[in-house]
Amino acid sequence: MTSLGLAWRTARRYRARTLLAVAGVAIIGALLFDMLLLSRGLLASFADLLDSEGFDVRVIASEGLPAMRVPIPGSADLADRIRGMPSVRDVALIRMERARVRRGADRPRVVTLVGRTQSGVGPWTVVRGASLSYGPVGSARASGERDSASLPSERGDCPVVIGRNLATAFALEPGSSLDVTATPAGIASALPSVACRVVGLVDFGFAGVDEYAVATTMDAFEAIVAEPSHGEADLILVASRAESGGGAAAARAIAGLRPDLRVYSNEDVVAQFNRNGFAYFRQISFVLSSLTMSFAFLLVATLLTVSINQRLGEIAALRALGIGRRRIAAMLLWESALLVGAGALLALPLGGVLALLLDHILRQMPGLPERLHFFVFEPRALVIHVVLFVITAAAAAAYPVWLTSRLPIAATLRREVVG
Amino acid sequence: MQWACHNPAMLTFVAALACAIALDAAPDVLVSRQLAARAHLTVGDTVTLAADANGARARTFRVAGVYEPTPDPMRFTAERIEGRLHLPDLIALTADPHDPASAESVNTINMTLAPGIDTRRFIADLASQAPGVTGWPTARSRDDDPFVVLDRFHLAISVVTVVGSTAFLLALMVIRAEERRDTIAILRMVGISRRSLLTSVAVEGLVTAIAGAIFGVALAFTTEGLVNRIFQTRYDTALVFVRVTPALAWRAVAVAAPLGIAAGLAASWTLLRRNILSLFRR
Numbered sequence: 001m002t003s004l005g006l007a008w009r010t011a012r013r014y015r016a017r018t019l020l021a022v023a024g025v026a027i028i029g030a031l032l033f034d035m036l037l038l039s040r041g042l043l044a045s046f047a048d049l050l051d052s053e054g055f056d057v058r059v060i061a062s063e064g065l066p067a068m069r070v071p072i073p074g075s076a077d078l079a080d081r082i083r084g085m086p087s088v089r090d091v092a093l094i095r096m097e098r099a100r101v102r103r104g105a106d107r108p109r110v111v112t113l114v115g116r117t118q119s120g121v122g123p124w125t126v127v128r129g130a131s132l133s134y135g136p137v138g139s140a141r142a143s144g145e146r147d148s149a150s151l152p153s154e155r156g157d158c159p160v161v162i163g164r165n166l167a168t169a170f171a172l173e174p175g176s177s178l179d180v181t182a183t184p185a186g187i188a189s190a191l192p193s194v195a196c197r198v199v200g201l202v203d204f205g206f207a208g209v210d211e212y213a214v215a216t217t218m219d220a221f222e223a224i225v226a227e228p229s230h231g232e233a234d235l236i237l238v239a240s241r242a243e244s245g246g247g248a249a250a251a252r253a254i255a256g257l258r259p260d261l262r263v264y265s266n267e268d269v270v271a272q273f274n275r276n277g278f279a280y281f282r283q284i285s286f287v288l289s290s291l292t293m294s295f296a297f298l299l300v301a302t303l304l305t306v307s308i309n310q311r312l313g314e315i316a317a318l319r320a321l322g323i324g325r326r327r328i329a330a331m332l333l334w335e336s337a338l339l340v341g342a343g344a345l346l347a348l349p350l351g352g353v354l355a356l357l358l359d360h361i362l363r364q365m366p367g368l369p370e371r372l373h374f375f376v377f378e379p380r381a382l383v384i385h386v387v388l389f390v391i392t393a394a395a396a397a398a399y400p401v402w403l404t405s406r407l408p409i410a411a412t413l414r415r416e417v418v419g
Numbered sequence: 420m421q422w423a424c425h426n427p428a429m430l431t432f433v434a435a436l437a438c439a440i441a442l443d444a445a446p447d448v449l450v451s452r453q454l455a456a457r458a459h460l461t462v463g464d465t466v467t468l469a470a471d472a473n474g475a476r477a478r479t480f481r482v483a484g485v486y487e488p489t490p491d492p493m494r495f496t497a498e499r500i501e502g503r504l505h506l507p508d509l510i511a512l513t514a515d516p517h518d519p520a521s522a523e524s525v526n527t528i529n530m531t532l533a534p535g536i537d538t539r540r541f542i543a544d545l546a547s548q549a550p551g552v553t554g555w556p557t558a559r560s561r562d563d564d565p566f567v568v569l570d571r572f573h574l575a576i577s578v579v580t581v582v583g584s585t586a587f588l589l590a591l592m593v594i595r596a597e598e599r600r601d602t603i604a605i606l607r608m609v610g611i612s613r614r615s616l617l618t619s620v621a622v623e624g625l626v627t628a629i630a631g632a633i634f635g636v637a638l639a640f641t642t643e644g645l646v647n648r649i650f651q652t653r654y655d656t657a658l659v660f661v662r663v664t665p666a667l668a669w670r671a672v673a674v675a676a677p678l679g680i681a682a683g684l685a686a687s688w689t690l691l692r693r694n695i696l697s698l699f700r701r
């Protein structure tokens with residue numbers, strides 16, 4: 001009989017303890033697997049969220065997230081210059097403001113109002129209806145230009161796309177109308193409402209779970225905030241050409257145009273997020289991974305050692321029958337591998353379910369984008385999981401193997417008989 | 420000169436005038452410990468501050484002290500490279516000369532309400548009297564506190580760990596019960612009842628679990644300082660990351676004790692429910 005066969009028989013003979021040990025390893029393994037998913041999950045999800053917008057360079061006026069609006073002076077001219085660069089494929093100007101939305105007699109809702117110029121790539125996914133329309137295809141104009149001389153409110157033209165939260169709150173559909181009033185932070189204002197028309201329901205990438213978001217054209221935005229076109233955006237998004245060196249090269253070139261601004265490629269943003277916002281989860285993931293591995297090692301090693309101590313007579317008898325040290329050691333290794341292997345395998349689906357639960361808990365954090373996740377599967381997590389459990393199985397079997405290899409056969413058998 | 424300027428008895432009129440001019444020309448600034456270390460600053464040094472990177476409208480300040488920034492769990496990963504100025508000095512440094520209103524503007528006004536005043540009501544009154552001003556209570560509600568969410572996350576992880584370790588404990592107790600199969604058979608043979616044996620197992624489980632929990636709490640208590648030092652050094656902060664409180668220790672014991680008893684009873688019951696002959700493998 002092979003060592004694997006012997007190990008399998010032992011596992012079947014002591015069924016209860018085997019099942020309990022496998023269950024223990026599976027639960028601890030699930031936690032380890034989740035910590036591996038967490039170790040880069042938020043970062044991977046954040047990078048995916050940035051990339052899904054289709055833009056890979058961001059230009060802002062100040063570092064961090066200012067509480068007050070920090071406009072980019074001369075952003076329309078800057079956008080035109082950026083658009084003229086050979087490494088750039090597309091440019092969009094973004095403005096954001098706080099606003100209040102009212103529909104009929106319903107309680108008004110505070111929303112994040114986004115205005116953006118036309119661009120080929122969209123930062124949202126249309127769920128129902130259409131996206132914002134900027135006129136005939138091919139008439140893409142420079143960022144600072146307007147569709148016509150009149151303001152949209154004068155033309156009665158304020159198309160908006162809304163997030164699903166707002167659509168649910170007001171029972172809105174494409175074609176519905178709503179009144180939007182800008183309420184700029186930090187200044188006293190009493191701006192009139194602008195009647196807008198919902199053209200589509202969309203998923204905003206960066207909108208929070210409980211956030212109401214509305215996006216419109218830059219013309220309509222300026223009508224709502226009652227500002228003529230200053231060409232001062234809060235954010236300029238740039239899509240680079242991959243063949244010209246990608247986002248990093250484009251960011252360097254744009255920074256050369258305006259040294260007073262902050263220019264970040266998606267990689268820069270992710271790296272900054274990794275240094276600051278993500279550090280806590282990286283630390284807790286490392287600490288808990290180390291703890292769970294130590295825990296699994298200690299417990300499997302203890303189980304095997306106690307089990308071997310109970311079976312010393314049996315092992316001495318096997319040795320007396322002529323089964324060599326190596327086969328006994330291989331049997332113990334297989335026993336460890338069966339316990340740890342079965343537990344680690346079960347840990348994967350269990351870890352998946354647990355990850356959903358933990359992700360649900362963490363995503364209740366206020367202000368978190370709806371599409372951001374903490375636990376993201378990556379093949380490397382699976383590889384590390386397997387490698388760590390192979391090491392654990394081998395390390396946990398080391399002491400019992402050493403114990404049995406030094407076992408005096410005659411003395412042990414005699415002790416068993418006398419006992 | 421520094422000493423003389425701060426000892427009026429030593430001053431002549433001219434010296435006093437010179438000191439007044441010197442001190443007036445260099446208002447005080449407090450710098451954070453991290454900034455002092457980074458820029459090699461000590462108390463009494465003179466530094467130049469400007470609101471923009473070009474150094475326009477720079478002013479000279481005297482370092483009057485070095486302070487430890489108040490630990491902020493929301494910003495513990497941020498480098499606290501900061502300084503504190505008197506408000507008029509900050510406004511003079513940052514105000515836009517072409518915008519008279521900027522010399523009268525501040526970002527935030529902190530206030531303490533008189534006892535009995537309802538915060539929400541006050542904020543609503545403020546918003547109606549000063550449009551554009553937004554008030555926030557400094558006390559977070561449970562809905563918008565990220566630490567409440569983190570607390571739930573840690574609790575969920577603790578529950579998983581406890582469930583996993585209970586499975587292992589049960590496996591160990593099963594092995595231990597198997598080891599004592601012959602002993603139990605003999606005890607049953609001489610007339611000791613199942614109830615007495617179960618009670619003894621329960622007491623043994625209780626003692627083992629409490630001993631384990633006390634060891635765990637003692638381990639946590641002794642490593643608390645080490646863990647805090649590691650993270651405080653890593654993030655250069657005075658924030659306390661781990662604190663083993665009596666309530667936490669009691670909770671650990673309260674969870675461990677019933678689990679230990681239950682594991683002991685469950686493992687032993689597989690043997691105790693059998694008849695005596697089967698315990699002797701007959």
